[in-house]
Amino acid sequence: METLLSPVVLFFVLGAFAALVRSDLAIPEAIGKGISLYLMVAIGLKGGVEVAEAGFTLELLVAAAAGIALSFILPLPVFVVLRRVGKLSGVNAAAVSAHYGSVSVVTFVTGLEILTRQQIPAAGYMVAVLALMETPAIVSGLLLAQRYGGAEPRPMGDLLHETLTNASVMLLVGSFSVGLIVGKDGFSSIAPVFEGAFRGVLCLFLLEMGLIAAKRLREGKSLTPRLIALAIATALTNGTLGVLLGAAIGLDAGTAAALGILAGSASYIAVPAAMRLALPQADPGLYLGMSLAVTFPFNILVGIPIYIWIAQQVVR
Amino acid sequence: METLLSPVVLFFVLGAFAALVRSDLAIPEAIGKGISLYLMVAIGLKGGVEVAEAGFTLELLVAAAAGIALSFILPLPVFVVLRRVGKLSGVNAAAVSAHYGSVSVVTFVTGLEILTRQQIPAAGYMVAVLALMETPAIVSGLLLAQRYGGAEPRPMGDLLHETLTNASVMLLVGSFSVGLIVGKDGFSSIAPVFEGAFRGVLCLFLLEMGLIAAKRLREGKSLTPRLIALAIATALTNGTLGVLLGAAIGLDAGTAAALGILAGSASYIAVPAAMRLALPQADPGLYLGMSLAVTFPFNILVGIPIYIWIAQQVVR
């Protein structure tokens, strides 16, 4: 409850409200894009500086391996459920499943904020795990589309290049490295922008996200009640799996919760663009509707507190 | 005088100067829009936090009623003068009068800055009054257009919806509420963005406003000397009325001055867009010329200090 009253979440609610009452409020596209680049740089730097302080640890490696495994494997059960229960075509089920294997940067960042507020911070290296989880799911999704959806195989080289050089991976890994190199001292001179301003800018971004998610929910033609239910169930299942895996490999409560948040979140920036390119016959209204209009708000309002609660139960 | 040397006003002058010497200086549209959204969020939050501290008071309710009344009523005398003295058509006079009943957020914010510099701050709840004054004038203006300008009546439901959900009302009321909920404690983590950065960002916005106002003054085809004089006289009269009403209902000097600034200011964002939609036959060159190119700069450079001075005389 207290979580729901943080400024960040309240601004999300304000944006959603404005869209639902059909206000003409809109944030210019360039501003939204600029803020999302800023958030990735800030979170990358922060992670890098923290790892520079704490040093590389075995724990980091284990968490990274867990993240990559989740991103690769989660699309499989999601695909099966979407086909059987959701009655989606092979190509559509594959495209959606890639979104759920991958992650949402903003969900993660909002989760970190809430964890910090609750005094159970996650480890700094989770930013690296975030970056590592972005793309394996794309590969899984495309393999599923080729095997079960009749999609034409694409050259693996192209695919690898696109996923490794996509903007979010580039920015997250890049600024993580900058943070690692400059360390706490070098960071101090740029901290007013990347640390001091972080929460305020995040508020503005969640205002925008609320607007977009609610607008899409209102206009979404492809979303049936069944698919909405599946989008929520998938988030909950994946998130719980993430927390449990985190606990199993020995992460502390905050860090296990963060892994759960990553697993439970669904991509709506990098993966949709990749799917539009690689599987043009899949329906963007479907995968953007499920990830952006259902799973994202669900996680911000309900999912994150649940994953944190589970983590607090299973880790001690 | 000292007022004119505040950075905020100097940047306005710089922008106007650049436009008058036909510099190619221009601020990208998206940046300007982004800044204006930021200013509304920041001012709304600030007001909400202050009211959270001070509590709801009778004074707040009285000031709100005064503001709404001013916004409803001021268009009437303005309409009569514009028809008689300004020789405007019924529709044009109605459209312009709506602008003068409504308010300018940036004029208000600049006024608050100057009041703070002079150590006679206005009450935090004036942000709520600002939001309440945005739209009644639109209703008055349209009623005038229907009765005296032969404009077709529009369904009141539509009109109400548009004015209540317009972007500025949404943002001001929304972030006021967020401020109210989170209070001073919740605000502290986002204060670097919404408080620390406020004055600097306002400078950049007034640079842009100077550019736009002066460019419009230079290019304005619809502006005659008579209309320019009316734009100034209307601001002065409305502003003085606002201060006097404020004093009459027992507001302190800073708060009465703020009510004067609101009454004396004219809208140039929300109302023009509403008028273009509801009264397409009215001349936008006219209403934007008067409000944006004449009244706005007049208030920034001359009007605000006058309203403050009057408030200091009548309130003790």
Next chain:
Amino acid sequence: METLLSPVVLFFVLGAFAALVRSDLAIPEAIGKGISLYLMVAIGLKGGVEVAEAGFTLELLVAAAAGIALSFILPLPVFVVLRRVGKLSGVNAAAVSAHYGSVSVVTFVTGLEILTRQQIPAAGYMVAVLALMETPAIVSGLLLAQRYGGAEPRPMGDLLHETLTNASVMLLVGSFSVGLIVGKDGFSSIAPVFEGAFRGVLCLFLLEMGLIAAKRLREGKSLTPRLIALAIATALTNGTLGVLLGAAIGLDAGTAAALGILAGSASYIAVPAAMRLALPQADPGLYLGMSLAVTFPFNILVGIPIYIWIAQQVVR
């Protein structure tokens, strides 16, 4: 070496890396333009405030005269070398030479950052020198084009107007003046934006600059190895001349280095736009390629440390 590990330079490298591996990372045009306006305002204010503290001095006048002279004269030898060694046509050589006589704001700002890190700050008035050096080179370049390139003469009045009112000159001189007027006290309320945020924002801008410069280098059709070599040699020669002139007129090491950085830098914002207008027959691929894709990164990574080193040797 230590210079290369400042966050500002690392972000430049990150941007260049992203472009070289053909990442889809891109910063929206409006954000980039907005940041570049911000940087000019911030640097102008800072310079103005510093001169308000230190007062106008003879040294300032001498440095200004030196800057103007460099900007006027440097295009001449550059023109000769580009024609003889570079085998460029008269018009192209003239257009390129104007870029090298003029200056790059971002190179200057990055140089100031590095000087500050190394504890040998440059004098505040160098911002004024920067503004003064922007345009004389444009005049020289056009005169060269008319005399040796067969370009049609343009009315000098037009030219003067365009160069004196161009956006960067306007912003630099304007905010320098604002800084001068408000002084340290007036500046303090806007310092969080224009001082506190400066380094962080500069990082984001250099990320963008790295992207653009490397992309242009990759795609540049007009760039031959010979021209690349000339772009580097010209920067080094001009930069060295600038430092030596600075030392000769008695500037301290930091300030002489700053004059060298200005002389060694090449414009890629104001001058290309002026050349496209005044010499449309010149090849923009050529002058933007040399100044933006070669000289700019060279100066950021190699040139600035060299000019500083020379300044430390010759001034004591």
Next chain:
Amino acid sequence: MTLPGTERTRVEILVDAPLVPQMIALLSKHAIRGHTVMPTLSGEGEAGVWDDDLITSAQHKVIVLVVAEPDKADAFIEDIRPLLDSYGLIVMLSTINVLRPEKFA
């Protein structure tokens, strides 16, 4: 010269941004479901010079592009004729060929 595809009418309407919803409502009145809105930067006409300054969208203009069957387009055109002056519309009509004619019925 013959082009591939089937002939349709292309209607381009330059209109102030706040009036776009009205245009779209008129389109759907004529059972024309598709349209695309395109941005503009600046312009000049009898009413003077304008550009996309941020402060208000009141004078910000966009182009609404509509491809439709000739008969439907004609009927739509008749309907906006009375608005031309008060809304300050510029309307351009041409015949183009499209590849999936059933989409532009």
Next chain:
Amino acid sequence: MTLPGTERTRVEILVDAPLVPQMIALLSKHAIRGHTVMPTLSGEGEAGVWDDDLITSAQHKVIVLVVAEPDKADAFIEDIRPLLDSYGLIVMLSTINVLRPEKFA
């Protein structure tokens, strides 16, 4: 009415931003070197309403404008026909006159 210049085919393709590189690759397969990409703001079609919200370019549409010799344009058109449905393309063809015909060979 006769226009100055030489006739060429103007092809305008409304396409999702992520698919633009694919379109350009197809153009160069047909030895058509020139093109210009133009922005759009919003639209509506059978797949519903969209606008250029920031979050992803997946549904952000642009118009690829190509001027080419009629024969080359025809061959290119044949090549994108199979993609029309899966890519959701809108293609408009018209004949225009250009002033430097050798540039649009």
Next chain:
Amino acid sequence: MTLPGTERTRVEILVDAPLVPQMIALLSKHAIRGHTVMPTLSGEGEAGVWDDDLITSAQHKVIVLVVAEPDKADAFIEDIRPLLDSYGLIVMLSTINVLRPEKFA
């Protein structure tokens, strides 16, 4: 197929942003008062690839759209012919129908 309205010449000029004022000056020399400027995002031609990177408007291209009487348009076209190569202009001409022909005299 006949379209409603009156025929006019539509001229579209792809030009670098810094040269737009020059184009407008030429238009008014021919007593053509109206025009609309439209943005573009990127393109490719003989001079290579470009996109709207922020750093300078030197190579940022826009389209100037002009509707005019055929005779005036022809005279204007003759005047820009000598600039085509040095300015790197792309000019497209077509005949369209407009609804208020007196506005495009």
